[in-house]
Structures are given as C-alpha cells and as structure tokens.
Amino acid sequence: MTGGSNKTFYVTTPIYYVNDKPHTGHAYTTIACDVLARFKRLDGYRVKFLTGTDEHGQKVAKAAAEKGISPQAFTDEVSKTFSDLTETLDVTNDDFIRTTEDRHTKACQALWIRIAEKTAPDGKPWIVLDKYSGWYSVRDEAYHTEDELTKGPDETKLAPNGNPVEWVEEESYFFRLSAAEPLLLEYYDAHSDFIAPKSRRNEVTSFVKGGLRDLSISRTTFDWGVPVPGNDKHVMYVWIDALTNYITAAGYPDEKTADYKAFWPADLHMIGKDIIRFHCVYWPAFLLAAGLPLPKRIFAHGWWTIEGQKMSKSLGNAIDPNALIEAYGLDQLRYFLLREVPFGNDGDFSKTALIQRANGELANEFGNLSQRVLSMINKNCNAKVPMPGDFSDEDAELLNAAASMLEPVREAIDRQAFHEALEVIWTVVRAANAYVDKQAPWILRKEDPARMGTVLYVLTDVIRLLALVMQPFTPHACEDILDQLAIPFDSRNFEAFAPGHAPVPGEDLPKPEPVFQRLEMPETE
C-alpha cells in the first residue's frame, strides 16, 4: 500500500436525530459518504469517516418521558438502531459519535467558552445573555412572529394553525450571528466550492445577504442537553451541540493531537438539503467566532420520493433499508442510489427502476461481462490466466480506455458527481462487451487459439480494472470478481492502475460464479 501517506480525507454524515427511525434517506447519505471514504482509501488517502447520532433536545426528552424511560435509556435504544444500520449497510465508518458521550460534552463546553471569550469585529462579545421573548404555542412547541398570528373569534391571538399562543419571556444566551454576516459573505465569496451544488450556494448567500438575526443558543425550559459552562440553569441549543460533533470526533479541544491536525478542517460535510442553514451559516459562524478553520466543503444532496410520492411519516411510506437489502441486495441498492439520479438532485425511488438498473447494468452488462470471459477461460485455457501474444490496435485501445478511466472518475468523485463517475466507468463496460463480440473468442478457439488467449487476457485485465474502480460502489461483487481473477489483496487499490499489476499469465483461476443475481420483476406495476 502507500504506507505513510500524508494525504488525508475527513468526511462526515450528519449525526442523525434519534427522534426518527432509520430510513432510506439516512441510508442514502451514509452510503454516499461510504463510497467517498472507500474511494479515497483506495486512492491512498488516510481517511476518517464519521457518522453518529444527535441525542439531545426537548423532543428527545419528551419522547423518553412518554415511554416512561430516562432520556439516556431512550437514546441508547434509538442510537443503536443507527449504529446497527452502519453494520447492515456494511459501511466503513471509522467512528460513531453520540452527542451524549463525555468527549462531546467536553468539546461543546470548550467551544462555547472559546467563543464566549472572543469578541466580534464590532468589539462586542460574540455571546451575550439576554431575554428571548415572543408568542409561544405550547402545543406546537414553537414561537411565532407577530405577523404570523391570526385572530380568534374573541380577539385572542392564535398560531397560524389555530393553536393558542401566549407571550413568554425566557432568559437566553444569544450568539450574535448578525455580527458574522460580513465575515460569512466574505468567506463564501473567497471559497466558491464551499457550498455545493451551486444552487444551494446561491440560496445561502441570498439568505445571509437578507440580514441575519441573532441566535438564541441556550434553553432553560428543559435540561436534556449540554450544560452551559458557568450557568447550568441553561443547556445549549441542540444545534450548537450537534454541529460540534464534527470537531469532537477529530479530538477537539485537544488541538495538539496528530489526528486533529491531520483531519480538521474536514474535507466534506455531507448533508441533506433540510439542514443547509445550520451547516452553511450557523456552523461556519461559530467556527469563525472561535477562530477555528472551517470545513472545506459542504454538499447538500436531494430527496427521494417513493414510487412518485413524498416520503413522509404520515404516509408511512418510509422504507426500511434493511428490507431493501433483503429484497435486492446491498450492492444493488448502493449502485441504484448513486446511479439513478445526478447527485444533488431529487429522485424517485421505484422498485422497477432499481430492478432495471440492477439487472440491465450490474447483472447483464458488468457481471455477465466478467462471467462470459472467465467462463471461457475456465473451459478453454485450463482455468489459468492465458498467455497473451502481441496486442493489436484494438487490444491496446481497450486496455488504454480502461487504464485511463481512473482520472476522470477521480475528478467526478471529487465533485461528488457519482453518476458521472459511473457513466465514465460504463463507457468501458460497454466497450468491453462490444470488444468481446467483435473479437469473437469462441471462433478464435477453433481458428486461432493463441489469438484467443490474447483476447481473453486483455479482457481479464480490463475486468480487473473495472472491478478495482467499482469497489467503492459495489464492494462485495467486486471482491468476488477480484477473487475470481486471483488478484492479491495488496494489488486491489488504485496504485494497481499503474503498469506492472496486470494478471500473471499461468496463474490458476477458480471456477467463476455470477456475482450479481438477476432480480425478478414484479408481475404487475
């Protein structure tokens, strides 16, 4: 391998809020990050891939109370369903953080103190103690602004949904987000790749340009959270708590460790488009205030509809990823999620679309390419890597296409353009199948066995390169293919794209087996 590589890559999923059960949306984010993490490892990077659970806040406290158990017991239970998901998705996260861990409490409090000690460009402190007041609906657990309110029959004020509201005042610490406005705009301007896709970047900048209000960052009405240092009547607002996880896991507040130096700032925060503001405005503002480096990039992906319908709790159509893996296979699910839709766009998840992709592209084009070639070798070359003769122009052309796909794939991956990466790979898959038909090794078998050996040799090398580069997407099938090609484990990273790693003629090959099962299309629909 690349021992001692100084290239590092730190990628994070959001920490998932334990008020929800894991569904396909969570699986999507996590799988996307896993593909990146696997890709970067194969490409010689030292990778840190973080996921975890967000466990504080009023909703959690309330949900626990309703179940009659402690918040900690409740979060232990739900957090486990998320850590279990990393197992069933066979995701290669290096850490799983829980916001109820001690390391995290320490990091949050250290960050709070650090911000509180600093002053904004206007010379005033970033954090001030004041009062939060407004029209509060107990039923909605939400504040409403004056202009949102409607009047009831007897002139009482009502929330937009008709629930009663009352005027409340609550002591609260405020983060002076307004003072961060010019700093943020300057930062966005200087770092054009900070927020992706571009349309999200536009949204964020226009939001910030519209003026920022100071942010209430502590609560006194419940206690399930990280205590504010020096005033434990207050717990931190869940978002300041949650966002901090990204530096907790890097070792903060100990900034001296090798890990912290290697991994912070993170290379990428992957998020869903629902939490853009928290990641693209609040989090950078907190870090700017603290004088800490900002993450290099934040990518907001889209949503899946399910068979054309919005995924929602009320429709009850959220899909348990475990059921999908059971029904279609993990590699197939991973591939579908990243191939079907340009990453960043919304997409529709349908069973027939998944089956068509899995059958047409994985089983037929890619899997069968491997199977048809290895099967011929098994039957006609004594089950050994054949001895190649001189390469024809067509041989060289195909080999070159395969060897040179890594660069554009890498470039697409660096933009999180998974679908583009897969399209690049598929041009080689298709070229390889066309090559098989054109060369017709089954005819060469009788007419020119030596040439058949060359053709099959070229194909084993092309299949090897395809399996190598597809490992991040469909790791299990690729492992099987590489096993069938008798590729040593230390030649399964991207260094093996360089000359000198091709299959060794004469090497014994095992009997090939299909690596992607064909899926049954449902009778109706």
Place this chain on the structure above:
RNA sequence: GGCGGAGUAGCUCAGUUGGUUAGAGCAGCGGAAUCAUAAUCCGCGUGUCGGGAGUUCAAAUCUCUCCUCCGCUACCA
C-alpha cells in the same frame, strides 16, 4: 411579493467563450451472434431545444417579454 433554479426525443438527462445534418442511456422497432446470469452486439429518432420578439452572416446557447414548475424567504430538529 423578493431572490434563485429549471423547462431539450415516450422516460431520465447531457449539451451555453453562439457556428458543420442537436446528443447519450433507457424504452420501442429491425437484424446479428450464441462465449455468457436468454446475459451480448449492430442498425433505426421529420424532437416547434416552454411561447413570442430581438441582436447576429449564424442562437438550444446572448437580450427582452410572457407562461409553467421547483427551491429559499430563520430559531422543532
């Protein structure tokens, strides 16, 4: 309302420093092949490039205008 994005073949989309007959995949139709998971390969598109107007020798690509759809427009997370 304001800001932003989008409207290209049946479907999903690519294509904008303006320039040969506007592309890909899928689906469909026809053919070939039979090594392989009945898996593959080859061929086939008269599309108002949302409508209209304008600039230009030349516009999907620039300008104006209209229509439609989507996102954002803050403190549940």
